[in-house]
Amino acid sequence: MVPFLGRVTKGVKCTVTGCKNDAIRSLPTDKVKSAGLKVEETRRAYLCREHYKEFKKETKKDRTLEKWRHGIPGRD
Numbered sequence: 001m002v003p004f005l006g007r008v009t010k011g012v013k014c015t016v017t018g019c020k021n022d023a024i025r026s027l028p029t030d031k032v033k034s035a036g037l038k039v040e041e042t043r044r045a046y047l048c049r050e051h052y053k054e055f056k057k058e059t060k061k062d063r064t065l066e067k068w069r070h071g072i073p074g075r076d
Helices: 029-034 049-070
Strands: 025-028 044-047
Touching (some): 025 029, 029 044
Antiparallel strands (some): 025 044
């Protein structure tokens, strides 16, 4: 059996201010802050399902532009 690796699998909580749900993703804090979420001052930001969904909605345009810039084909 493989031991649990990483903080998310060990059960870290969401680092968005006022949220106490279990985290499902870990992202750089500066990217999360640029999306408009208020997180604690740490190196990594841990997001629960609801806040990760909000992060994806806020950064969709940036991710699409980045794909176009690098010439990666995607859905139109």
